[in-house]
Amino acid sequence: GYVVASNFNKPAHVVTRVSGSWTVQSVSSSSSSTYSSQWIGIGGFFAHDRSLIQTGTESDYSSGSAQYNAWYEMLPASETPISGFAVSPGDTISSAILYAGIAPHHTQYWNIYLNDTTQNEHFFIQVTYKSSMLSAEWIEERPEIGGKLSTLADFGTAYYGSDYTSVSRTNYATINGVNTALGSLPYESITMTTSSGALYAQPSALTSDGISFSVTYE
Template structure:
């Protein structure tokens, strides 16, 4: 337990809860291509053989959360792994609605280790354009994440970190409802989350490097559209089709029902 003194109650509540969060692997049956459903993810994954993913690059616009009195959450990230294995190397933005207001924070995570949050000076606002990359450094056997808020002008980089059991068999561009204490949270109403060049004007994003060759999501060997559902199968969030250039899509909020 730690005490945090802050000017605004909402921000204090948000920061105090950080260490409880977990951004987890895909929690649903998996297939090699086409579409699937998940209890916690919505977006796209590229799925290949173990050891083939070298890097993933992405960009998105931070959505404006529509908050009621309920406490709800949504995370937006780019990463490697988690589709076919139990690790995830990822970086992104977490949003929380509490007491009718939204707050946002940047983070990286080498799951199952806990997420690491950017300093409070790295401010994230709705409408900001984000850039992220996750890279495997083969010479050192470790992963590095880089997250940039292009609008605000800051960059947040992880140390090169070895992740035991990382398969390097998938790359992802995801909207997630995270877990607290092992239980999935209620999904925040994020409206639409826009990913990729067509929306962000950031080139060479929503691409994956496989065995040294760069592919867009749409041109990759196997890509999967992932719809988030609750445990009764009702849709919570759904991805659009990919753009004609294979780089861009959006995820639409449908329901917060857990």
């Protein structure tokens, strides 16, 4: 996936919005259970940052069938499934997480939006959370199951951003009050590897407009 920050050497607490879109990936059948998730988030990238607020979709193969669902999560709590929100492979997902003001007890209000534009489903919740506001991410993930990294589902190639989804102003982030494309901000790409260092999932370069990318299962 990709991550942006105000500065990767000395990041400031100035990331207030992330917006993303992706195509829900299908997973192929396997003899064992496999898992994958696609999400956007704020925080959690830098080593000292224990905060992470995120929302996304999951594409798993478990108990003999493919399973697709939507969720949001605020570390250290575990993910909250979004009930009644049907997700199918090939659906277009549009999502955003944005800072909505100062909340009591030194926390913040955050708005989480997740929309399945293919099925015309819309989810919104406002939560209180203490975010570092240090980074924003667009991620293909191998989820942790029971505290251990799961086996990554073979999702083929996953597509993120408006060049693939036609959802305008995705993938964008707001840093220091300026909302702009991922590639116009200081960014790094993130490659997923196994514990032994073998390639697991590889992000493409950004599209020429600096907005979109794909991730390929290796």
